[in-house]
Amino acid sequence: MAQISGYHHLTLSTDGAQEDFDFYTKTLGLHSVKRTVLFDGVIPVYHLYYGSPDGDASTIITTFPFRKPGVYGRRGTNQSRTIMQAIPKGAANFWVDRLNERGIKAEKITRFGADRVVFAHPCGIPHELVESDSDNRTPIANEAQGVSAEHGIKGIYGALVACFDRSAMDDFMTIALPLTKEADTDEGTVYRVPDANGIIQRVEVITDRESPQGTWTLSGGTIHHLALNTGDEENQMNLRAHIEGLGFTDISEQKDRNYFKSCYVRSPGGALFELAWTTPEGWARDEPPGQIGKTLVFPPWFKDREEELRAGLEEAEFA
Secondary structure (H helix, E strand, O other): OOOOOOEEEEEEEEOOHHHHHHHHHHHOOOEEEEEEEOOOOOOOOEEEEEEOOOOOOOOEEEEEEOOOOOOEOOOOEOEEEEEEEEEOOOOHHHHHHHHHHOOOOOEEEEEOOEEEEEEEOOOOOEEEEEEOOOOOOOOOOEHHHOEOOOOOOOEEEEEEEEEOOHHHHHHHHHHHOOOEEEEEEOOEEEEEOOOOOOOOOEEEEEEOOOOOEOOOOOOEOEEEEEEEEOOOHHHHHHHHHHHHHOOOOOEOOOEEOOOEEEEEEEOOOOOEEEEEEEOOOHHHHOOOOOOOOOOEOOOHHHHHHHHHHHHHOOOOOOO
16 A cells, blocks of 8 residues: 555745735635644744645645745755646636736646646746646636636646756655656656545656755745645654665654644755645644634644734735
């Protein structure tokens, strides 16, 4: 039995909280799943989650908006570069028109045989909507924002990693995680993420020897990590031991993220991967089912800092 089944979530460090919320909910039609704060360090920063109405794994995009503290990073090589989400076959033209009408430059391209809409988050992080016909997930509809199930985003398709030497990623991707290599061409290397439901999700790796080294810290304008779903704690711990035993020792101990448990490992190509599984309470731990993502919530260990954190957060309207 595979110790990974699809993606759990993808996490970015962005710029302004308002533009971030509007981009994912009003432009892309995702739903607010959770509004909380950065659990690491001491800086008051939002941690915003977007995805399907119930927060299904493999639909979640999470962000840390860093405009108020003014922490900015550098996009470059040896770093995750592009966020990719799946859309129904034939939906690309709808998204090209919708995005351009809203002032977001978008165009359709083809890479690895798949039609894609390429555009960028307001903070500059590249995004792609990839037409995927081998995907049984129900598209995320948001009729209030003009996105129907005919065109809605299905969830995570994957991410693109740029690195100085993509061959250095091969053992990590195919033996440590392990993923399945599907293609290795002049365009790059494609790895298939195992998924028990047969959903096609991928990691694409390209060579970039021209760009400067990208930032690895939590900093605006960069992708922070790619989280894979281990399903439960046993799989997570077994996979962690397997990865560490191969010599990939830049791997963290388990961290409590309130709604899920995580371990982080740095790949040879620079991209940070997370091994994650959702706790039994999940998103409903601090909000009732059907009402998740409606309020600002704090983990129990921040109870004595709640007033301080609220005061330090950027002003934004989450509606």
